[in-house]
Amino acid sequence: MVRANERGVTPQSVDFSAWYNELVVKAELADHGPVRGTMVIRPYGYRIWELLQGELDRRIKATGHENAYFPIFIPMGHLQREAEHIEGFAPELAVVTHAGGHELDEPLVVRPTSETVIGEMFSRWIHSYRDLPVLLNQWANVVRWELRPRLFLRTTEFLWQEGHTAHATEEEAVAETMTAAGFYEEVARDIAAIPVILGDKTPSERFAGAERTVSLEALVRDGRALQAGTSHYLGTNFAKAFDITFTNQAGTLEYAQTTSWGMSTRMIGAVIMTHGDDKGLILPPRLAPYEVVIVPVGRETESGPVLDAARAIAQSLREAGVRTTVDDRSQLSAGWRFNEWELRGAPIRLEIGPRDLAAGAVTLAERLGGDKVQVPIDHVVSELPLRLEAFQAALLARATAFRDEHTVVTDTFEELVRAVASGFALALACGSEACENAVKAATTATPRCIPLDGAPASGPCVVCGAPSGYGTRVLFARAY
Amino acid sequence: MVRANERGVTPQSVDFSAWYNELVVKAELADHGPVRGTMVIRPYGYRIWELLQGELDRRIKATGHENAYFPIFIPMGHLQREAEHIEGFAPELAVVTHAGGHELDEPLVVRPTSETVIGEMFSRWIHSYRDLPVLLNQWANVVRWELRPRLFLRTTEFLWQEGHTAHATEEEAVAETMTAAGFYEEVARDIAAIPVILGDKTPSERFAGAERTVSLEALVRDGRALQAGTSHYLGTNFAKAFDITFTNQAGTLEYAQTTSWGMSTRMIGAVIMTHGDDKGLILPPRLAPYEVVIVPVGRETESGPVLDAARAIAQSLREAGVRTTVDDRSQLSAGWRFNEWELRGAPIRLEIGPRDLAAGAVTLAERLGGDKVQVPIDHVVSELPLRLEAFQAALLARATAFRDEHTVVTDTFEELVRAVASGFALALACGSEACENAVKAATTATPRCIPLDGAPASGPCVVCGAPSGYGTRVLFARAY
Numbered sequence: 001m002v003r004a005n006e007r008g009v010t011p012q013s014v015d016f017s018a019w020y021n022e023l024v025v026k027a028e029l030a031d032h033g034p035v036r037g038t039m040v041i042r043p044y045g046y047r048i049w050e051l052l053q054g055e056l057d058r059r060i061k062a063t064g065h066e067n068a069y070f071p072i073f074i075p076m077g078h079l080q081r082e083a084e085h086i087e088g089f090a091p092e093l094a095v096v097t098h099a100g101g102h103e104l105d106e107p108l109v110v111r112p113t114s115e116t117v118i119g120e121m122f123s124r125w126i127h128s129y130r131d132l133p134v135l136l137n138q139w140a141n142v143v144r145w146e147l148r149p150r151l152f153l154r155t156t157e158f159l160w161q162e163g164h165t166a167h168a169t170e171e172e173a174v175a176e177t178m179t180a181a182g183f184y185e186e187v188a189r190d191i192a193a194i195p196v197i198l199g200d201k202t203p204s205e206r207f208a209g210a211e212r213t214v215s216l217e218a219l220v221r222d223g224r225a226l227q228a229g230t231s232h233y234l235g236t237n238f239a240k241a242f243d244i245t246f247t248n249q250a251g252t253l254e255y256a257q258t259t260s261w262g263m264s265t266r267m268i269g270a271v272i273m274t275h276g277d278d279k280g281l282i283l284p285p286r287l288a289p290y291e292v293v294i295v296p297v298g299r300e301t302e303s304g305p306v307l308d309a310a311r312a313i314a315q316s317l318r319e320a321g322v323r324t325t326v327d328d329r330s331q332l333s334a335g336w337r338f339n340e341w342e343l344r345g346a347p348i349r350l351e352i353g354p355r356d357l358a359a360g361a362v363t364l365a366e367r368l369g370g371d372k373v374q375v376p377i378d379h380v381v382s383e384l385p386l387r388l389e390a391f392q393a394a395l396l397a398r399a400t401a402f403r404d405e406h407t408v409v410t411d412t413f414e415e416l417v418r419a420v421a422s423g424f425a426l427a428l429a430c431g432s433e434a435c436e437n438a439v440k441a442a443t444t445a446t447p448r449c450i451p452l453d454g455a456p457a458s459g460p461c462v463v464c465g466a467p468s469g470y471g472t473r474v475l476f477a478r479a480y
Numbered sequence: 481m482v483r484a485n486e487r488g489v490t491p492q493s494v495d496f497s498a499w500y501n502e503l504v505v506k507a508e509l510a511d512h513g514p515v516r517g518t519m520v521i522r523p524y525g526y527r528i529w530e531l532l533q534g535e536l537d538r539r540i541k542a543t544g545h546e547n548a549y550f551p552i553f554i555p556m557g558h559l560q561r562e563a564e565h566i567e568g569f570a571p572e573l574a575v576v577t578h579a580g581g582h583e584l585d586e587p588l589v590v591r592p593t594s595e596t597v598i599g600e601m602f603s604r605w606i607h608s609y610r611d612l613p614v615l616l617n618q619w620a621n622v623v624r625w626e627l628r629p630r631l632f633l634r635t636t637e638f639l640w641q642e643g644h645t646a647h648a649t650e651e652e653a654v655a656e657t658m659t660a661a662g663f664y665e666e667v668a669r670d671i672a673a674i675p676v677i678l679g680d681k682t683p684s685e686r687f688a689g690a691e692r693t694v695s696l697e698a699l700v701r702d703g704r705a706l707q708a709g710t711s712h713y714l715g716t717n718f719a720k721a722f723d724i725t726f727t728n729q730a731g732t733l734e735y736a737q738t739t740s741w742g743m744s745t746r747m748i749g750a751v752i753m754t755h756g757d758d759k760g761l762i763l764p765p766r767l768a769p770y771e772v773v774i775v776p777v778g779r780e781t782e783s784g785p786v787l788d789a790a791r792a793i794a795q796s797l798r799e800a801g802v803r804t805t806v807d808d809r810s811q812l813s814a815g816w817r818f819n820e821w822e823l824r825g826a827p828i829r830l831e832i833g834p835r836d837l838a839a840g841a842v843t844l845a846e847r848l849g850g851d852k853v854q855v856p857i858d859h860v861v862s863e864l865p866l867r868l869e870a871f872q873a874a875l876l877a878r879a880t881a882f883r884d885e886h887t888v889v890t891d892t893f894e895e896l897v898r899a900v901a902s903g904f905a906l907a908l909a910c911g912s913e914a915c916e917n918a919v920k921a922a923t924t925a926t927p928r929c930i931p932l933d934g935a936p937a938s939g940p941c942v943v944c945g946a947p948s949g950y951g952t953r954v955l956f957a958r959a960y
Contacts, residue, residue, distance in 0.1 A: 034555055038553055043616065069639065075515060095576060097578065145580035156551075
């Protein structure tokens, strides 16, 4: 029998990075692929992604977008048409030079993102104001060569959705950028139980080719920021590079205004790092492959009244819409199985043994802790959905409290340096790249965003003392 | 205003190939990508794929499989480990030689299929009989360099699902192969309204590396076969190449038995070619992005009682679970919109004008033809689901009748040559590659499969006269 502690992970306080890397593999969320930097997403991890996809896809469609699919291969020449875009992505590209047994005339880039191939198609499809807006989304894999890969957070290939839209006016395109940022915020908060700060990137941190990048910044348990999604207002930059024009109602030719926005499998990394503890994962019920795990306890092997009861309870929970499994691996001790489902972050565990059954009850343990309680079997189906809702809310409250405790308003460079060692710092900044670089050099922290709902504030830049530039404080942090 | 005939397509009888190519683009199912052979799947085509995916995914999960995701990049060396596999795929590979600004030490293949990368992971994960079976599926893009690309049927990149499983015994693995073939048959028949013949491939037509390939063969309207899915029993070929071993209950090390099976966006091509006519697509309701299209007729522009009524009917149909849209493009004539939705294959069209409204009715037209009928608005929600069911059944009956009328039992080479000019031929064959090649040389037809439910038959080979080899007749056809 495998011993329980072989499933354990390095404590977060000892080495957060080791904790994360071990947990991802031991909880069977993902594994390293044969090519360095690539990731195999195992069923337990992929199920989390499917649940997230479902929530996101529903919101994307409800706001009028349609799904489509564009090719993974982009001619190198296309990518070079938008100057800032190619400059930003050049170091990360994977390039196909041979195919069908021959060297290609023009190398093909494996998409790092799809603005260029979609720009080319928009140019073919859009002619009149009547063709606008075009509101598309695709679920796809993209490739960005990573020097320091890490499962879910930075992998050479990752899965995401990328929205791409074209509009007649700047006003509409900016509103679209905010719509996407809005449903990302909602999914992060209501589904992943992750509170995020929405804000504009400073110019140095914008997407390559964007006029404006709105990002969602989460704070994870080692005090670093994690960008959980971005939404870009691209202005007419890609329209000019790809000749996306339309005849407006007055009969004049105009460039379209475009946007793009994406959320990826990185969100799974955010969930792990926001909620996990030394025992392992803690999954928000809405993303848990199994919200409830039932562990039969005792000597039974493949049949018997305890196992029958466990299966009957599981069945009624499933019928009530609760994702439930029975861990009936009789070759493993009950304790081992308890530890495993703590490691794997199942929100609620129900234990059932002969004594529970005799009492017509199950023993309930929540992954967030607290005393075990007995619940009459007859009450399981009515009580568990409420407990799961409360669990979801408690997880968000816990993450919000942690974030707030680790956010400091700073007025001096020294305070800023101290604050970013363990969380977010809100500081006034003049907006110069020189001052951003000074912060980075001293702390590795970067301006994460200029919060959209930041209180009005002005005064001297925390670095150089010049007047602050954004009308509110800038959020600084060390980031993943 | 665009004239209706600009939306028309070349008649099938004039040039089936032109009919298909024009229809795919004009119905806005797909478009050509910037790189030759690549495909952009537009929202209308992608929605068909999503509906098919949903049906397939449900069946895959209901039979105990879990979804996962494996990397798109495979080291060239991995692909070479199974000798027949690399021989089969070598001419179709796209190869990444540079990444992150450097030439790679080992070139990476963009997956043409994932047996090799999954074999490598199975080898890491499988140790004991307790780890078996492993039942995985992935939804992914794959790349096979095509010399004669055609949208949906043969594209350099396509979307599919690929199931990959590992088992302790040959019996279980063969049963799994048949389970997958079984739900493919069900989806083809009950969802796509395509009757398919299930059978084993002859050795020359098997998947590269398989012991046994079961395929689904459809017959499309120009009399050619179209392979709609395949399921492979791989024996221990990949287990030996990737060292997938397990300790059995007796404590002995054994190779695992593996399978793989796939269905792709090619199915959309099968739907188009099986059901379409000279007016355009005819979509089975279960795969139609819109089962019902409501076209308001008359002078109204953006509001008014007719449009209000159209929207109210659409809303009640949607609430009844019927995918419905209102085509309220008042700048286009009603006739133009009727033609467009015939081209795009919507099963049922409801026309509503002032006279209909005054009579409390709509005018209903079905895409399969027949007289237009008036339906009281109050009956729409109760009547249309029944009509859609009947439409689905009629489409399958029509395709089955066509297939049966174009299937000939042949006993001489001359009969075989005549039969494959317009459909399926069932003939006795000795099983030699020489005889298969003789048929191919004379007709371009190939053995599509040895039908699983073929009546017992024996006698002289239709080519050489030697005794027949399979206990039943072989299905021959020219194929896409």
